[in-house]
Amino acid sequence: MKYIFSLLIIISLWSCDKSVSETVIEPYAPAKVDETAGSWKTFILTNSTEVIVPALNSDAEYKKEVDSLKSMVLTADQKAAVQYWGAGAVLRWNEIARELAARYNIPPAANAAGVYPVPNAADPLADPKFPFANPPYTARALAYLSVAQYDALVSAWKYKYQYNRPAPYVLDNSIKPLLPTSTLPSYPSEDAVVAQASYVILLAMFPGEGPFLAAKLAEAKNVPVWAKINVASDVTAGANLGAAVAAKVMARAKTDGMSTSNNQAIVPDLIAHAKSIGLSILWASQESPVRPPMLPNYGAVKTWNFDLATLESIRPVMPYLPGSEAFNKDLAELQTINKSQTREQAAIANYWADGPGSYTPPGHWHRYACEAGVDAKYSEVRMARMLAYVGTALMDAGIACWETKYFYYSPRPQQFGLKTSVGLPNFPSYTSGHSTFSYAAASVLAGFFPDRANTFMANAQQASDSRVYGLIHFRVDCTMGGKHGKAIGDFAVQRAKTDGAN
Amino acid sequence: MKKIFILLFCLLGFIELKAQMPHDGIYMNKKLACGALIYGNSSWTNYWENGLKRDNPNLGRLTTQSATAMVAYGITRDINVMAMIPYVKTDASQGNLMGQQGLQDVSVFVKTKTKAFHGVTAHGVVGFSVPVTNYVPDFMPMSIGLGTKSLLVRGMLTYALPSHLYLNSSIAYQARSKVTVDRDAYLGASTLYQSNQVSVPDAFDAAIRLGYLKKDNQLEIFAEHFSCTKGDDIRRNDMPFLTNDMTMTTVGIYGKYQPKKIGVNAKIAYVVDGQNVGQSTSISVGVLYQFKIK
Numbered sequence: 183m184k185y186i187f188s189l190l191i192i193i194s195l196w197s198c199d200k201s202v203s204e205t206v207i208e209p210y211a212p213a214k215v216d217e218t219a220g221s222w223k224t225f226i227l228t229n230s231t232e233v234i235v236p237a238l239n240s241d242a243e244y245k246k247e248v249d250s251l252k253s254m255v256l257t258a259d260q261k262a263a264v265q266y267w268g269a270g271a272v273l274r275w276n277e278i279a280r281e282l283a284a285r286y287n288i289p290p291a292a293n294a295a296g297v298y299p300v301p302n303a304a305d306p307l308a309d310p311k312f313p314f315a316n317p318p319y320t321a322r323a324l325a326y327l328s329v330a331q332y333d334a335l336v337s338a339w340k341y342k343y344q345y346n347r348p349a350p351y352v353l354d355n356s357i358k359p360l361l362p363t364s365t366l367p368s369y370p371s372e373d374a375v376v377a378q379a380s381y382v383i384l385l386a387m388f389p390g391e392g393p394f395l396a397a398k399l400a401e402a403k404n405v406p407v408w409a410k411i412n413v414a415s416d417v418t419a420g421a422n423l424g425a426a427v428a429a430k431v432m433a434r435a436k437t438d439g440m441s442t443s444n445n446q447a448i449v450p451d452l453i454a455h456a457k458s459i460g461l462s463i464l465w466a467s468q469e470s471p472v473r474p475p476m477l478p479n480y481g482a483v484k485t486w487n488f489d490l491a492t493l494e495s496i497r498p499v500m501p502y503l504p505g506s507e508a509f510n511k512d513l514a515e516l517q518t519i520n521k522s523q524t525r526e527q528a529a530i531a532n533y534w535a536d537g538p539g540s541y542t543p544p545g546h547w548h549r550y551a552c553e554a555g556v557d558a559k560y561s562e563v564r565m566a567r568m569l570a571y572v573g574t575a576l577m578d579a580g581i582a583c584w585e586t587k588y589f590y591y592s593p594r595p596q597q598f599g600l601k602t603s604v605g606l607p608n609f610p611s612y613t614s615g616h617s618t619f620s621y622a623a624a625s626v627l628a629g630f631f632p633d634r635a636n637t638f639m640a641n642a643q644q645a646s647d648s649r650v651y652g653l654i655h656f657r658v659d660c661t662m663g664g665k666h667g668k669a670i671g672d673f674a675v676q677r678a679k680t681d682g683a684n
Numbered sequence: 685m686k687k688i689f690i691l692l693f694c695l696l697g698f699i700e701l702k703a704q705m706p707h708d709g710i711y712m713n714k715k716l717a718c719g720a721l722i723y724g725n726s727s728w729t730n731y732w733e734n735g736l737k738r739d740n741p742n743l744g745r746l747t748t749q750s751a752t753a754m755v756a757y758g759i760t761r762d763i764n765v766m767a768m769i770p771y772v773k774t775d776a777s778q779g780n781l782m783g784q785q786g787l788q789d790v791s792v793f794v795k796t797k798t799k800a801f802h803g804v805t806a807h808g809v810v811g812f813s814v815p816v817t818n819y820v821p822d823f824m825p826m827s828i829g830l831g832t833k834s835l836l837v838r839g840m841l842t843y844a845l846p847s848h849l850y851l852n853s854s855i856a857y858q859a860r861s862k863v864t865v866d867r868d869a870y871l872g873a874s875t876l877y878q879s880n881q882v883s884v885p886d887a888f889d890a891a892i893r894l895g896y897l898k899k900d901n902q903l904e905i906f907a908e909h910f911s912c913t914k915g916d917d918i919r920r921n922d923m924p925f926l927t928n929d930m931t932m933t934t935v936g937i938y939g940k941y942q943p944k945k946i947g948v949n950a951k952i953a954y955v956v957d958g959q960n961v962g963q964s965t966s967i968s969v970g971v972l973y974q975f976k977i978k
Contacts, residue, residue: 200862202881281876284869291921309920468780470741520782528820532866539871539922549869549878601782603823605923653782 209268211362212561216683219563220340223681224333225486225570226431230340233426235370235419238345247413248350251357260408261360267405268361271373272331272565273552275380278398279327280541280548282388286315288538289473289608296471300444306390313388317536317615318443318480318580321544323387325486325577326435327380328548328569334379334427335372335563338420342367350410360409364561371412372562374420375427377402382428386435438484445479452478456591463504465610468596476609481585486574487673496669497586498662501612504593512656513598520600520653528603531652534616534645535604543616543645544576547623550641554631567683572626575674579622579667583615586666595653604652613663614655620645621667622674629675642667706766706793706809707891709842709852710902712758715977720949722970724750724770728955728962731825734917735959744778746825746962750788752970757977766793769816772828781826788829789813793836800841809838809856822865822882824924825962831926832860832884852893852904860884863926872927873916882926885912893938900942908934918960932958940972947972 220230227233238244256264267274290298290310301312313319347369351357366372381399385392403421406412412420456464467473485493502508519527536543551572555565592612596602607615624642628635646664649655678684712718727747730739754768773785793811800806812835821831840854863882870877888911895904915929936953953966 200883202862202877202879202883204877204879277876277878281871281874284871284876285874288919288922311920470778523782525818529866532820532823533868535867539919539925540867541869541876546869596780601780603782603820606780 207269207273207556209265209270209361210556210559211364212564213559214561214564215364215366216339216561216563217343219336219561219567219683220343222336222339222563222567222683224336225329225574226434227333227337227427230337232430233337233423235337235341235345235423238347238369239415244347244413244415245353247415248353248357251350251407251410251413254408254410256360256408260404263401264360264405264409267373267402268409270556270562270565271376271380271402272328272335272562272569273556274402275327275331275376275384276324276548276552276569278380278395279324279384279387280545282384282391283315283320283323283545284539284541286311286313286388287320287540287542289314289316289476292471292473298471298473303389306388311390315388315542316476317542317544317619318477318584320542321573321576321580321619322435322438322440322483323384324544324548325570325573326387326431327383328566328573329486330379330383330424330428330431331376332563332566332570333431334375334424335566337427338370338372338375338423339563341370341419341423342372345369347416350413357410359411361411363411366561368412369416370419370423371406371416372420373406373412374403374417375424376562376566378421378424379428379431380424382425382432383435386432434484439479439482443477443480443483446474449475449478452588452591455589459500459590461500461503461590461592463593463597464591465593466597467608468594468606469608473608475588476607477584478588478609481581481588483577483581485578485581487578487670487677492673493582493585496582496666497589498613498666501590501592501656501658501662504598508658509656512658513595515650515657516595516598516600516653519651523603523651523653527651530644531604531648534620534648535652536616537605537607543619544573544580544623546645547572547576547619547627550638551623551627554627554634558631564683567678567681568626568630571630571674571678572623575622575626575671576619578673579618579670580615582666582670583613583618583663584609586613587611587615592659595656600653602653604648604654606654611655612659613666614646614649614659615663616649617642617646617655617660617663618667618670621664622671623667625668625671626674626678629671629678706795706811707838707840707852707854707856708893708902708904709797709805709807709840709850710897711761711764711795711797712756712974714758714760716974717755717757717977718972718974720752720754720756720970720972722750722752722754722949722968724748724752724966724968726750726964726966728964731962732918732959733920733922736920737963740779742779743776743781743825745776747775747777748828748964749773749775754970762798763794763796766795766811767791774826774828776826781823784820784823784826784828786819786828787817788819789815803844805842805844807838807840807842807854809836809840811836820866821863822867822870822926824926830860830884831863831865834858834860848896848898850893850895850897852895853891855890856888858887858889860886865926870925870927871919872925884926885915885929887912887930895938900940900947902938902940904938906936906938908936910934915960924960928960930958930960932961936966942972942974945974947974 306312349368620642624638752770775783791813838856843851891908893906940949
């Protein structure tokens with residue numbers, strides 16, 4: 183009997199530890215405040231004063247606002263919110279966007295008639311939910327998010343140093359802020375700029391998430407006041423600036439071609455074209471019922487860092503044809519894995535799978551980017567800048583890769599009798615989206631963090647390999663996609679060199 | 685004191701097992717051992733996606749086959765120990781998901797009994813299970829197991845009825861460890877966890893069995909209900925995940941025929957209702973061999 187009791191005790195101890203450990207990112211003071219960021223080159227705004235931020239209210243009124251901070255008493259929840267958002271507004275809104283992407287990244291189910299209904303933006307919470315946040319969709323959502331944050335912050339920095347309002351704790355040193363401080367002038371609030379701009383973009387990208395996003399926005403705008411680093415007028419001016427800049431960014435988004443990216447009417451022409459250039463076996467959906475190809479016209483969406491002529495000129499060359507010696511060699515590699523996939527290969531395939539229910543490969547790389555920015559103690563504006571280049575490179579990678587996929591319309595390994603350990607995407611094989619995305623992001627990150635370049639490039643290579651290990655790409659899809667991605671990322675790197683930030 | 689033990693065993697709980705012996709009321713005599721090799725085949729075409737019952741032409745019929753080696757040993761007439769290890773293989777009849785196979789989890793149980801009151805015997809079972817290979821737990825529904833370490837407690841009452849009939853009721857609790865997965869982020873409910881650790885919910889089950897037992901021969905019908913203590917639901921058209929609140933009610937029939945040292949057993953079970961699980965039909969057949977350890 184006493185053994186049984188001992189076991190019972192062990193059981194109760196063992197079952198206690200179910201907590202899932204996540205890296206906690208603490209608030210930090212930026213390594214540099216980037217005083218000159220107001221003159222950095224923006225993506226959408228023609229200049230940093232395109233949106234007007236009104237002049238300050240009087241010193242007496244500001245003093246009154248500052249004094250009102252002194253009597254403030256925070257609840258435990260409010261303190262927790264300060265710690266959470268204090269790690270970085272750009273960082274947190276990027277995380278929120280990734281969470282939304284994961285929640286919405288599920289392909290629609292077929293209805294009883296065997297037809298896949300198309301998600302409807304006007305009725306986003308109906309089945310199927312809008313959007314289907316697949317990798318191209320998520321790449322685009324994150325790109326616009328980061329661009330809006332960046333442009334709005336450049337403008338905010340311009341006004342901060344134009345108006346040069348001292349932070350509450352500088353004006354009155356009896357005020358003890360709850361977050362690390364810097365010499366950054368406080369008007370307008372950068373946290374409010376980021377919050378409002380992010381809210382506008384994410385609500386447009388995830389229209390069913392109004393209440394969720396409104397709650398995040400309200401908290402994010404309260405935090406700088408709770409933390410005693412801003413007053414209400416800083417927040418109001420920041421929110422207005424953020425909203426105005428985001429509206430301008432959304433004007434581009436509405437006309438970038440995304441609305442026709444799923445135009446299935448062009449598919450017969452795409453197929454005819456692929457045949458005309460000599461493709462013998464074409465891609466065919468392996469799903470049952472047969473699912474229409476994902477976003478066949480995404481390749482026509484407007485790019486960020488190069489033009490249409492460049493897109494066509496850097497398109498990977500035609501892949502080898504089934505039956506050729508090179509094809510047979512790559513097929514044999516897959517057949518070997520199909521027969522005896524190692525646990526290590528499975529682990530790499532799983533780590534990078536980023537399939538349905540995940541934040542997709544663009545989300546994975548945004549996470550890496552955020553972590554690198556935090557490690558380097560980037561200021562908000564520098565973080566947004568880096569993410570804007572990573573984000574636009576990822577969206578460009580998606581566009582150029584999808585253009586390539588539908589240009590060649592090449593078959594998947596599953597059309598040659600192979601299984602998969604990660605799930606099969608429903609679009610043509612050549613080139614690998616993971617490889618293109620990953621090399622594009624890694625080359626941008628290598629540009630920003632040269633001492634970590636080898637790690638990022640090794641990660642990209644592993645992400646690329648993962649699609650061979652998961653058996654859904656031929657080796658050539660990955661090597662050519664990787665080269666393509668590297669070239670795409672380098673356009674962003676070149677652009678970053680001329681924006682005045684370095 | 686005994687009654688407190690009985691109550692404790694009845695309140696605590698335990699698990700769904702591949703082999704039946706840890707939740708029956710039968711004991712090996714002292715120093716008597718029984719080895720068994722059991723083949724199991726469980727398959728489903730319909731499953732409950734959250735509460736929606738559906739099929740999936742991209743899976744077709746999902747079949748899980750297992751071969752389990754098991755040994756039971758009588759430490760005394762009232763305390764038995766059992767150990768088992770299954771080799772599991774999964775396969776989908778349609779679609780392109782790769783089947784998985786390998787040794788799954790080793791489990792060890794200790795079962796003990798005491799006479800409670802007239803005609804009623806109280807039993808306590810405690811055990812644990814641990815994965816013996818590094819299989820992929822989150823490639824569901826193809827994965828061969830959940831990858832958790834678990835500890836189990838079962839309380840059981842058996843009632844001796846006339847004409848060799850018996851009634852067996854039990855309730856069990858299974859504490860399950862968190863699992864480390866290959867990926868570094870996942871959704872649990874609607875929260876994104878940036879971690880490779882997944883909290884798998886604990887589970888309980890309750891079962892009632894009515895059977896006939898004469899010498900070593902046995903025939904039994906049973907009903908079991910299995911449920912997690914919490915968890916999320918499969919999202920619309922998504923795959924199942926480790927965090928799901930899996931629930932199922934199973935009915936079945938079990939028989940054992942052991943004229944001498946060598947015997948056979950068989951079981952058929954069918955899931956009549958559930959949530960976040962497949963509606964599986966399971967059969968198993970086993971060969972048993974009794975021997976004395978000196």
